[in-house]
Amino acid sequence: MLINNTRASRSAYPAELRAIMNIESARESGAWLSHWSQINSSVTPLWDLPDAAETAGVAQLSLKDESVRSPLGSFKALGAPVALMRLIVRLWKSEVALDPKAMIKGEYAGLLRDLTVISATDGNHGKSLAAAAQTIGCRCVIVLHANVSVEREQSIAKYGAKIVRIAGNYDESVEFAAELARTNGWHVVSDTSYEGYETIPRDVMQGYGVIPDEIVGQIGASSSPVPFTHVFLQGGVGGLAAGITTYLWEYYGQHRPVFIVVEPQQADCLYQSAIEGSATRATGSVDSVMAGLACGEASPLAWKFLWPCVDYFMTISDSDAVEAMRTLARGTDRDAPLVVGESGAAGFAGLTLLAQAPDLARKVGLDAESRVLVISTEGATAPNMYAELVGESAESVLARQHEWLQGCTA
Incomplete structure (x- = not known):
């Protein structure tokens, strides 16, 4: 399904929004994160996929590959650590001025050992928060809902977080985490906002701004006013899309x-928000193979940025995402084989669906002159699940990618 957002504006970025989210904060986040051992020093690849572009009927298709951002395996490595650092700076502001660059290297561990942070997660945000807390030296509690796999739970627990399981869904885990925080005097570090809770989700989104900051640098000079005509972005609660748009x-x-946001059919909270004109809930079961996008309620803060600039919202099926994973893993003579996880494939899947429906492609302005950007937000963050869905292990795909790269330089 596809819906046009008639509220989307072509004006300059409003000053009232810039006061909350801005390029300066994104670049500051990148400077802080560059001192963390869990962030790779080089920028993530911006792959050119000429054969995929030809299949889609567009002039150019670029894929920003966040799978190699960090050993954590996803773009979430950019959000949780920044939010945690900013929280700690605020908490200690009246006592001592803490340097975030020293903090992320663990230099204040003795001072912070009694601080406890907590968050609900579908997997990647919780893993990144746990890893950041472990490095910084504070305690971390992660709440997992019923649909989070044991494989994802184990990947979080290895960073020293205490795991709490509930029987409900993601939104119920968010509520449970908030209640535990109130009861125990802990601090919630969540990537979704709710009434009275916007500062930390804003900080998370500022961290995601590192991605477009890198892209702008990688593109360099262009003969066009904008190097991309269309950008496809994952949905979820809306934080990533807000950070990039x-x-x-x-x-x-x-x-x-043109910004197009893609989410699972059964977790269509942003699509429904576009219909309602305000942040609202999904209409489906919310359980999706795209675990990172299986969110039942849009973040009101993220929606504040999305409603005036996202041109289209669309939904895809789980099978669409899996087929996109397989296509990207196969590669071609001109397109490198890529390890793209379930949620990471959503944008590419959205482009594929529109390309297969000429009326919809025309509606969003996709044609032979279009230059498209998609973001692969994660690699094989659940390796067993990845191998099951793709029919090949991530290691095998990466081995073929290595061969492909060697062929390009031969």
């Missing part, structure tokens, strides 16, 4: 690309 909107102003 706001940066590109501020950077390119009225010449910004």
Whole structure:
């Protein structure tokens, strides 16, 4: 399903939004994160996929590969650590000025050992928060709902977090985490906002701004006002989409690309928000193979940025995402084989669906002159699940990618 957001604006980035989310904060986040051992020093690849572009009927298709951002395996490595650092700076502001760059290297571990942070998660955010807390030296509690796999639970627990399981869904785990925090005097570090809770989700989104900041640098000079005509982004609660659209909107102003947000059919909270005109809940079961996007309620803070700039919202099936994973893993003579996880494949899957429906492609302005950007937000963060869905292990795909790269340099 596809819906046009008639509220989307082509004006310059509004000053009232820039006061909350801006390029300066994104770049500051990147500077802090560069001192963390869990962030790779090089920028993540921006792959050119000419054969996939030809199949989709567009001039160019670029894929930003966040699977190699960190050993943690996803873009979430950018959000939780920044939010945790900013929280700690605020908590200690009246006592001592803490340097975030020293903090993320563990230099204040003795001071912070009695601090406990907590969050609900579908997997990647919780793993990143646990890893950051372990490095910084504070305690971490992670609440998992019934649909989070044991494989994902184990990947979080290895970073020293205490795991709490509940029988409900993601939104119920968010509520449970908030209640535990109130009862125990802990601090919630969540990537979704709710009434009275917006500062930390804003900090998380500022961390995601590192991605478009890198892309702008990787592209370099272009003969066009904007190097991309269309950007496909994952949905979820909306934080990633907000972090990327706001940066590109501020950077390119009225010449910004067309933004298309993609989410699971059964977790369509942003699609439904576009219908309602305000942040609302999904209509389906919320259980999806795209675990990172299986969110039942849009973040009100993220929606504040999305409703004035996202041009289209669309939904895809789980089978669409799996087929996209397989396509990207296969590669071609001109397209490198890529390890893209379930949620990471959503944007590519959305492009594929529109390309197969000429009327919808025309509706969003996709044609032979279009230059498209998609973000692969994760690699094989659940390796067993990845191998089951793709029919090949991530290690095998990466081995073929290595061969492909050697062939390019031969």
